[in-house]
Amino acid sequence: MLDWLRFILTTLFLVSGLIILLTSVIGVFKFNYVLNRMHAAAMGDTLGILFCLIGLTISAPDIWVAMKLLLIIAFLWLASPVSSHLIARLEVTINPHWHHLPPREDAPQEEAP
Amino acid sequence: MSKRRSDWESRPQARIRKWYREGFLALDNEIIDHLTRTTPQPPYTEDRLVAQQEEMASRQHERTLALERLDQHNVLAWARTRGRKAISRFYVVLALALSALMIFFLLETVALMPRFGDPATPGANIVSERYITKGLEETGAVNIVAGMILDYRAFDTLGESTVLFIAASAVLILLRIDRNKDGSPVQELIAAESDDRHYEPRNDRILQGSAMILTPIILLYGIYIILNGHLSPGGGFSGGAIISAGLILYLSAFGFEKAGRFFTNKTFTWVSFFSLMFYALAKAYSFYCGANGIPSGIPLGTPGAILSSGLIMPLNIAVGMVVACTMYIFYALFRKGGL
Numbered sequence: 496m497l498d499w500l501r502f503i504l505t506t507l508f509l510v511s512g513l514i515i516l517l518t519s520v521i522g523v524f525k526f527n528y529v530l531n532r533m534h535a536a537a538m539g540d541t542l543g544i545l546f547c548l549i550g551l552t553i554s555a556p557d558i559w560v561a562m563k564l565l566l567i568i569a570f571l572w573l574a575s576p577v578s579s580h581l582i583a584r585l586e587v588t589i590n591p592h593w594h595h596l597p598p599r600e601d602a603p604q605e606e607a608p
Numbered sequence: 609m610s611k612r613r614s615d616w617e618s619r620p621q622a623r624i625r626k627w628y629r630e631g632f633l634a635l636d637n638e639i640i641d642h643l644t645r646t647t648p649q650p651p652y653t654e655d656r657l658v659a660q661q662e663e664m665a666s667r668q669h670e671r672t673l674a675l676e677r678l679d680q681h682n683v684l685a686w687a688r689t690r691g692r693k694a695i696s697r698f699y700v701v702l703a704l705a706l707s708a709l710m711i712f713f714l715l716e717t718v719a720l721m722p723r724f725g726d727p728a729t730p731g732a733n734i735v736s737e738r739y740i741t742k743g744l745e746e747t748g749a750v751n752i753v754a755g756m757i758l759d760y761r762a763f764d765t766l767g768e769s770t771v772l773f774i775a776a777s778a779v780l781i782l783l784r785i786d787r788n789k790d791g792s793p794v795q796e797l798i799a800a801e802s803d804d805r806h807y808e809p810r811n812d813r814i815l816q817g818s819a820m821i822l823t824p825i826i827l828l829y830g831i832y833i834i835l836n837g838h839l840s841p842g843g844g845f846s847g848g849a850i851i852s853a854g855l856i857l858y859l860s861a862f863g864f865e866k867a868g869r870f871f872t873n874k875t876f877t878w879v880s881f882f883s884l885m886f887y888a889l890a891k892a893y894s895f896y897c898g899a900n901g902i903p904s905g906i907p908l909g910t911p912g913a914i915l916s917s918g919l920i921m922p923l924n925i926a927v928g929m930v931v932a933c934t935m936y937i938f939y940a941l942f943r944k945g946g947l
Contacts, residue, residue, distance in 0.1 A: 570822070577818045589807060 505554040512546030519543060529586045537579035544571055748908035748917030749838040757843070758920045758927075762891045765923075768845075769887060769930045773880055776934040785945035797945065804944050808860065819861035826854035834928040838917045844924040848931025855936045864944065873947050876933045883926040890919050 515538065522535025548568050555561040687695075722729040739756055747755035757765050785797045793801075834847030859867040897904035909916030940947045 570825075573818050573822060577815055580814055581812070584812065585807065 501553060505550045508546050508550030508553065512543045512548075512550060515539060515543035515546060530583060533579055533582045533586075537575065540575040540579070541572060544568075544575075744911055747920065748911055749920050750911055750917075751838055751840060751843075753841070754838045754843050754920055754924070755917070758838075758923045759918075762923065763895070765927065766884075766887055766891060769884060769927055772930060772934045773884060776876075776880070776937055779938060779941050783941040783945050800944050804864075808943070811863075812861070815861045819857050823854050823858045823861075826857065827851055830854060830928070830932070834924050835914065835921065837924040838920045839912065839914070844927025845931055847924075848928035849935060851928065851932040852935035852939075855932065856939045859936075859940065864940075864947065868947060871936065871947065876937050876947070879929050879933050883929045887923055887926045890923065894919060 519535045519539025522538070523532050526532045526535060545568060548564050548571075552561045552564045552568075555564060726732070739752060739760065743752045743755045743760075744750065747759040749755035749759070785794065785800060787793055787797065830847045830850035830853075832847075833842035833850060834844055837843035837847065855867070855871065894904050894906070896902075904918075906918040908918050911917070915921070937947065
């Protein structure tokens with residue numbers, strides 16, 4: 496019974512994490528602006544990996560492996576948002592028009608002279 | 609993108625907003641600039657013939673330019689509409705076909721590979737059997753891989769460390785920006801400094817806070833991996849890479865000035881030099897002893913203890929230092945052209 500419960504929980508977490516990762520990958524390829532892409536990538540890096548690692552933690556064979564996985568979660572949650580923040584900051588630093596013009600998909604194409 | 613932006617900027621709304629944001633000063637400056645700008649004078653040519661020739665040449669040039677622009681426009685228009693669609697469709701088909709082909713060949717290869725742990729494979733010959741059965745006894749390392757790369761095949765590892773060092777030296781030759789002879793910075797260095805100050809995260813509180821938490825942990829973890837190299841998976845290369853990642857994090861959080869207090873070009877030179885020299889001398893000694901049948905006098909210790917397995921731990925430390933210094937200086941060179 497307990498084994499089944501564990502298996503179902505693990506599967507649920509892993510599958511939801513993988514779905515979030517898939518969404519983030521699609522977003523990275525679909526969006527055409529840095530900040531949008533960064534948002535998608537950061538979502539996969541935090542929430543998707545969190546769910547995957549929680550699933551692995553539930554299915555861990557002993558307490559030490561589970562604690563190591565929790566440490567990995569802590570590390571990733573400390574490191575990944577900071578890197579997203581740095582990407583956003585770089586975009587804001589080098590692009591002076593970032594707050595004027597949200598680029599859109601349906602914007603008119605530029606014409607050659 | 610840039611054209612859209614410039615269009616937007618030339619619109620009255622944008623001008624009004626600019627005026628509203630930046631005050632009168634920018635507008636005044638523009639007016640003054642417009643009034644005081646001198647019109648460029650044509651070159652002084654008395655000879656009419658020369659003038660005519662020049663005019664003809666310039667017309668020819670303009671005609672060529674117009675033709676080129678037309679061509680470019682045609683090509684771009686095609687590429688934007690039909691060509692783009694066709695190419696993207698072709699690209700999708702090609703990508704799918706290539707992926708399917710790749711998957712097919714890889715699966716084919718996997719199917720042809722020998723089973724895992726099969727004793728009848730050509731890899732499982734007398735050499736690997738010797739490593740597995742006598743490795744612990746001869747090298748004293750619980751981690752067979754460490755015993756292999758730092759004892760049986762230590763000469764190969766010395767070559768790898770030297771390759772890293774040579775790569776660092778080559779990058780140093782190519783990318784390093786030297787100062788003038790009197791110590792004043794050259795123009796390139798000033799440009800690199802200003803770029804660095806402008807684009808790199810400087811005094812970012814979020815990055816600094818997380819770096820203050822993470823850097824000691826990363827460094828400790830790297831040291832653990834290096835020191836535990838003969839007992840568990842890991843060793844000099846991976847531990848050195850982790851240490852250099854910690855150093856790079858510190859550098860990008862706190863800048864070159866603070867990192868320069870403990871790591872300069874001199875540090876890189878001496879640490880790499882002494883590590884490689886120590887490695888070469890230690891292995892030369894043990895190879896000499898082994899070739900001539902002299903007992904080397906280095907105790908192997910009890911397997912599993914942290915101070916065991918003879919030379920493997922010091923060699924791991926040497927390799928780790930070389931790797932850490934090399935990767936750190938790579939980062940510094942590519943970012944600013946020197947430490």
